[in-house]
Amino acid sequence: MSSERATEAVTVAVIVVAAGSGSRLGHELPKALAPLAGRTILQRSLDSIFGMASAAQVIVVAGDGWLDAASVPGTTVVVGGATRQLSVAAGLAALDDGIATVLVHDAARALTPSSLFDEVAAAVSTTGAGVVPALAVVDTIKRVDGEQVTGTVDRSELVAVQTPQGFPRAELTDAYRAATEDHTDDAALYAAAGHKVSVVAGDPLAFKITTPWDLARAEALLRRESSAQYSAGTRTGLGIDVHAWDASLPLWLGGLHWPGEPGLAGHSDGDAVCHAICDALLSAARLGDMGSNFGTDDPQYANASGQLFLDATLALVREAGFDVLNVAVQVVAQRPKVAPRRVEMEARLMEIVGAPVSVSATTSDGLGFTGRGEGLSAMATALLASTSPKQPRR
Ligand code: CTP
Numbered sequence: 001m002s003s004e005r006a007t008e009a010v011t012v013a014v015i016v017v018a019a020g021s022g023s024r025l026g027h028e029l030p031k032a033l034a035p036l037a038g039r040t041i042l043q044r045s046l047d048s049i050f051g052m053a054s055a056a057q058v059i060v061v062a063g064d065g066w067l068d069a070a071s072v073p074g075t076t077v078v079v080g081g082a083t084r085q086l087s088v089a090a091g092l093a094a095l096d097d098g099i100a101t102v103l104v105h106d107a108a109r110a111l112t113p114s115s116l117f118d119e120v121a122a123a124v125s126t127t128g129a130g131v132v133p134a135l136a137v138v139d140t141i142k143r144v145d146g147e148q149v150t151g152t153v154d155r156s157e158l159v160a161v162q163t164p165q166g167f168p169r170a171e172l173t174d175a176y177r178a179a180t181e182d183h184t185d186d187a188a189l190y191a192a193a194g195h196k197v198s199v200v201a202g203d204p205l206a207f208k209i210t211t212p213w214d215l216a217r218a219e220a221l222l223r224r225e226s227s228a229q230y231s232a233g234t235r236t237g238l239g240i241d242v243h244a245w246d247a248s249l250p251l252w253l254g255g256l257h258w259p260g261e262p263g264l265a266g267h268s269d270g271d272a273v274c275h276a277i278c279d280a281l282l283s284a285a286r287l288g289d290m291g292s293n294f295g296t297d298d299p300q301y302a303n304a305s306g307q308l309f310l311d312a313t314l315a316l317v318r319e320a321g322f323d324v325l326n327v328a329v330q331v332v333a334q335r336p337k338v339a340p341r342r343v344e345m346e347a348r349l350m351e352i353v354g355a356p357v358s359v360s361a362t363t364s365d366g367l368g369f370t371g372r373g374e375g376l377s378a379m380a381t382a383l384l385a386s387t388s389p390k391q392p393r394r
């Protein structure tokens with residue numbers, strides 16, 4: 001795919017105007033270089049452009065003295081002018097020969113989706129006209145004279161336009177050459193040269209960052225998106241294990257030896273805490289349970305330690321594309337008294353699991369098999385994070 005993309009002729013260019021000072025934003029850096037959730041406003045605009053379905057020539061127009069700061073691999077950087085219109089003109093001078101369609105984009109519209117660039121470019125190709133993304137005007141618009149309202153404008157015939165605005169290259173460069181006055185956007189300049197402009201549906205995310213309030217809104221939207229991605233990549237799991245007491249065996253619980261305590265019966269060493277954690281981890285990764293992975297009667301697991309099962313489980317979980325975020329386990333039993341060794345057990349389990357493990361314990365108030373002293377039970381939960389957050393492998 002990538003070699004196809006590299007060899008296909010590039011006919012679309014995007015000019016990203018980033019040479020303004022951003023006086024209304026009031027940041028110490030030019031607006032396009034101001035930080036937005038860990039990257040610059042310009043970098044975020046370029047991320048969207050690099051996400052277009054087809055390759056484009058990308059020209060960044062930066063303020064004098066800011067060329068190095070605005071330079072990003074895969075782009076051409078040129079110096080802008082005193083007005084936006086002069087900045088666009090500087091960008092047009094850097095177009096490659098094969099370019100047939102030019103999109104002009106405000107760097108300040110940092111959250112514009114990639115799909116809007118593709119849609120505008122496609123509409124220019126099919127209509128042969130200028131194309132602007134537009135949103136309906138939702139507020140009622142008044143005409144005023146000072147503080148005096150003089151009328152209400154019929155909003156049904158109004159739209160608010162955004163960028164990227166797209167144009168056939170030859171007509172746009174001619175229109176720029178012929179321009180004698182300053183226009184508020186490229187479509188106005190293009191129309192003044194006698195060319196047709198049509199609209200496509202704009203996107204609320206293509207809003208222009210103008211004031212500090214706009215920047216805060218963009219930050220909040222990015223935070224929401226990253227937390228949604230994060231939670232989409234996390235999984236919880238649950239596991240319970242029960243063993244009967246067998247006083248002829250030593251007690252192993254939570255990876256620790258408990259001298260003087262009766263042991264737990266089982267094919268392995270009966271470490272119910274480790275086994276409950278194994279099942280919670282496998283459950284979170286949707287990998288089945290201990291029985292389906294290790295076989296409860298398999299001779300190779302005779303007397304196997306809790307750590308051996310945990311190590312094998314963790315290998316499966318990591319192989320499936322998950323990291324462990326944390327584990328919680330609770331022991332339900334009349335004995336042993338866990339509290340005096342709780343911190344030690346947590347440390348031992350954290351060493352094995354490589355993530356926070358919290359241990360708690362309770363009796364069952366004399367009720368049930370644990371209350372009657374027939375056995376011990378442990379239950380655990382685990383939280384995993386996908387190591388490929390957008391696409392968990394299972
Ligand atoms: N722009 C430009 N060259 C200029 C003026 C503006 O390239 N001489 C760019 C800005 O960098 C911005 C886009 O045009 O990406 C839209 O302009 P605007 O939002 O008005 O940005 P600024 O002019 O920088 O901000 P302000 O008007 O608040 O000073």
Ligand code: MG
Pocket residue numbers: 020
């Ligand atoms: Mg401005």
